[in-house]
Amino acid sequence: xxxxxxxxxVGQPIFKQIIxxxxxxxxxxxxxxxxxxxxYKAFKTRTHIITMLFGIFSRCDSMTETCEGLRALGGKxxxxxxxxxxxxxxAGDGLRNRDNRFFESLYFELVKKxxxxxxxxxxxxxxxxxxxxxxxxxxxxxxxxxxGVGRNPKGDGKKKGGLKVHMLIDAV
Numbered sequence: 001x002x003x004x005x006x007x008x009x010v011g012q013p014i015f016k017q018i019i020x021x022x023x024x025x026x027x028x029x030x031x032x033x034x035x036x037x038x039x040y041k042a043f044k045t046r047t048h049i050i051t052m053l054f055g056i057f058s059r060c061d062s063m064t065e066t067c068e069g070l071r072a073l074g075g076k077x078x079x080x081x082x083x084x085x086x087x088x089x090x091a092g093d094g095l096r097n098r099d100n101r102f103f104e105s106l107y108f109e110l111v112k113k114x115x116x117x118x119x120x121x122x123x124x125x126x127x128x129x130x131x132x133x134x135x136x137x138x139x140x141x142x143x144x145x146x147x148g149v150g151r152n153p154k155g156d157g158k159k160k161g162g163l164k165v166h167m168l169i170d171a172v
Contacts, residue, residue, distance in 0.1 A: 015057060016079045019050060025109040034102040043086050043094045045102065050080050051091055063092050133169040 027046065031037055036045045055066035070077065070085035077085065086094075111118065 013076075013079055015054065018057070019053065019080060021114075022049070022106075022110070024113040025106060027106065030102055030105050030109070034099055034105070036098055036102040040094065040098075043090045045098070047082060047086055048091075048094050048098060049106075050082060051086055054080075063095065064088050067091055134166060135169060136164060136166045138164050 027049075031045050051066060051070065054060075054070055055063075058066070058069050060066040060069060067085055067088045070082070073080075073085070077083070
């Protein structure tokens, strides 16, 4: 008796089904091309992808929250192909140091494979040339002049003097 292929996702978490959508791309060849597993013993590229997707779909705000969320899954990590949840410092190092060209290639390969399901206006001429990054910082240079500006911290009741600056950066 053969298995019914229509029921292959029954009993699997939705997140596992999303990860299975990545199988249309030969990730192993991309890993070799960009040598993205070089210098990483515990935090391989596949683990990095799963960790980041988990953080996105779980709406985590930090790497700590993402890693703790994975750790909370405990024995259910085998559904995702993981032995254990990555350490926060290891995942943070992977974010800082792993070459982003691997993820760019993976993204465009997925767009190419699933283009028939996507809106035509979203995939026509798709490049990173139009991507803009947003960053913010606080300038404390005028803290004496702007003593009344800002929020009240819990400690001493003084307000934080400074200006919040948002910057739009061209990604290319």
